[in-house]
Amino acid sequence: MNNLPSKVIILGSSALKIGEAGEFDYSGSQAIKALKEEGVYTILVNPNIATIQTSEHLADQVYFLPVTPYFVEQIIQKEKPDGILLGFGGQTALNCGLALDKSGVLVRYGVKVLGTPVEAIRNTEDRELFVTKLRQIDVKTPxxxxxxxxxxxxxxxxxxxxxxxxxxxxxxxxxxxxxxxxxxxxxxxxxxxxxxxxxxxxxxYLLGWKEIEYEIVRDQYDNCLSVCNMENFDPMGIHTGESIVVAPSQTLSNKEYHKLREIAIRTVRHLGIIGECNIQYALDPHSEDYRVIEINARLSRSSALASKATGYPLAHVAAKLALGYGLIDIPNSITRVTKASFEPALDYIVVKIPRWDLKKFKQVSKRIGSGMKSVGEVMAIGRKFEEALQKGLRMLETGASGLVLNRQKTADDFLQELSEPTDQRVFAVPEAIKSGMSIDEIHELSHIDKWFLYKIQNIVDIERKLLTVGEQRCPRDLIEEAKQFGFSDEQIARALGTDEFKIRELRKAYGLFPRVKQIDTLAAEYPAQTNYLYLTYNGGEDDIGFLDRNSVMVLGGGAYRIGSSVEFDWCCVNSVKTLAELNYQTIMVNYNP
Structure with a gap:
């Protein structure tokens, strides 16, 4: 491609903090790889030594300096880059870039902002400008x-x-x-x-409205598509980083889905965004009324989730678009058979659940709301919502075996949890159902959509079935049903009053094993060459065969928590890279999106 910049500065997100974590290490690393594929000299500014993007084999030059206007100006003065990327380092990078533009530094040194123009970024960040711009195209805001x-x-x-x-x-x-x-x-x-x-x-305040998100990509030729849409389990008033998030959305009608998609694409075009963009909506559950709550003209936490949930390499594509490529020019590096202009289709469901470490701080309120407190998150994949939800709750490693049948009581006062949510709110729903509350009553208190409540009732119904039979009388059909709804062997054993290992042996004797499925972005429409896999009991056959060769499994660090974060991603990535160089087949096991 002609007119490519020869030297580009990439702003990282600096130290990990609540709201900015490993997702920006992921997006920055992908951007560096995308630029290097085009022969662009890359300069990274990021003082976080634990990140993958600061490893010696990625960027051509790394500055371990604060991502602030003063230090970035010094680097620009020394390196004389042609362009700068602002959208891969979160809010920290965006604010720094806006300050550099406002002070005239970028114009003074002839540095071009690649991708979304600064004016478009400012229009999404300044709340007054944001409302004004959206009113111009009759898009509703609160x-x-x-x-x-x-x-x-x-x-x-x-x-x-x-x-x-x-x-x-x-x-x-x-x-x-x-x-x-x-x-x-x-x-x-x-x-x-x-x-x-x-x-x-x-x-x-839009009490009881649903919160919906769309991930949109657009190129400089005005080609635009929706990569993924997501739905929050919790209603408006709880930050999306504090809420359970489901992809794709489950409770929207076809008309609602396409209405919000059309508005998102129209808005992105009007603002002139090039690359990736996250749009958050409030949707009235009793009508088709909506409000656009927020627009992030950059890679975000939701972008990382959408990328992993769909198999669409959002950060890689966004970096190529910033260089001037069109969507039809960029191959999908995951499928290897389609272009980036191909809108993903999912034949599975993804559930993201936040992890909090509030117990470590005695004076901190456990109430959750519009400000983030969670320090990490997990991503679970299944063919049913119930399956993915229970898998995700186990992945948190907070002591829960799933939604029900846990060792310890998880919701002390379920009525208060439903109306004034804390980090234990999801466990209050099955407790309320078991107490005799109706789905309508729970919905009135919590404003959680009834679709989710009925799915949780399905889990409670299977728990009741398990509690009525003993180990010796537990039929194959019941164990299979429990596994398909996300119950672990430990949960089943607790219900039957027996040992987890006995249930495992019984399950094997019944011939019940999980199947290996691919995330291919295409819902099996084309043969895919992905190595991105999940396990489910809701499948009849494996999507791939097992290779008989030297293999090494690398266990990831799971959800970020206090004391364990991006440094273990660095360890895992470098371990896998070294093993591959030694001609081992590598198997990475992790659930952190």
Whole structure:
């Protein structure tokens, strides 16, 4: 391709923090690889020594310096790059790039922002500009006012009507945001929020509305597609990083799905975004009314989930688009048989569950809301929602064997958990069902969509069946059904009052084994060459055969938690790379998206 930049600076996300973790190491690493494939000299700015992207075999030059305007200007002055990538280092990189543009540094040194223009980034980050731009194309946003002082915030809250949401522009992980039910709460939260930013937003609170996300990619030729859409288990008011997220969405009608998809594509085109973009909606469950809540004109936590959930290499594609390629020019590196212009199709369901470490901090409230507290997340894959949910809860490694049949009681006061959610909210739903509450009553308290509640009721129904039979009388059909709904051997054993290993032997005697399935982005429409696999009891055959050669399994670190994070990704990646060089077949086992 002609007119490629010869030297490009990539801004990393710096230190890991709540709201910015390993997903940006992933996206930055993919961007570096994509640029090097085109012969572009890459310069990385990232002081985080534990990341994969700072390894010596990736970028041509690595600066372990703060991702701030002062230090990045010094690097630009020395290296004289042609271009800069802002969308692969999270909010930290984006804010730094905006500051460099505003101060005139980029123009002074002739550095071009690759991909989404700075003006488009600013239009998505500045809440007042954001609302103005979307009104130009008749796209709805929450009724809101940008304010700069405490008295104005209170006045606008009364004008909108309580409850209201407080939000901050240019913020990470819902920093400084929250729900306010009266004037006192507005004054308290607005005062705190104004210490983080000069401008805050007071907006209407959409009680009980669903939260939906779309991942969109667009090239400079105006080709545009939806890579993945996702649905939050929890309603509006809980940050998407704090909520269980399901991909693809399960409760939207065909009309709702295509309406939101069309609005997302129209919005991305109007803003002029090039590359990848995340759009978050609020959707009224009783009508087709909607609001666009937020747009991230960069790779995000949701982008990493969407990429792993679909098998579509979002970060790699976004980097190529930033260089000027069209979607039809870029091969899908996962399938090797389609182009990036091919919209993914899924024949499975993915569930993302956050992990909190709140017990380590005695004074911290366990309530969850519009600000992030979770430090990690897991991704579970299955052919049923129930299967993926239970697998994901085990993956958290917080002591849960699944949604039910746990050693310890997981929800102390399920009524309060349903109305005022904490990190244990999902466990309150089966407790409420077992207490005799109806699905309608649980929905009224929690505003969780009834589809999810009925799926949880399915799990409770199987638990009841298991509790009525003994080990000697447990039929094959019941064990098979339990496995298909995500029950572990340990859960089944606890219900039958026996040992986990006895259940395992019984299951094997019945000939019940999981099947290996591929994530191919194509729902098996074309033969795929992927090595991206999951196990399920909801399958009749394996998608791949087993190779008889020297193999080494590498166990990943799982969900990030305090004391274990991206440094173990670095260890695993380098282990796999070394083993491959020694001609071993490598098998990576991990569930961190």
């Amino acid at each position: 009724r809101s006012f940008a304010v700069t002082n405490l008295d104005e915030a209170v006045a606008r809250a009364y004008e909108i009507g309580f409850p209201v949401m407080i939000r901050i522009a240019f913020a990470l992980g819902g920093l400084g945001s929250g729900l306010c039910r009266d004037e006192a709460e507005v004054r308290d939260l607005a005062q705190k929020a104004l210490t983080y930013a000069n401008q805050i937003l007071v907006e209407e």
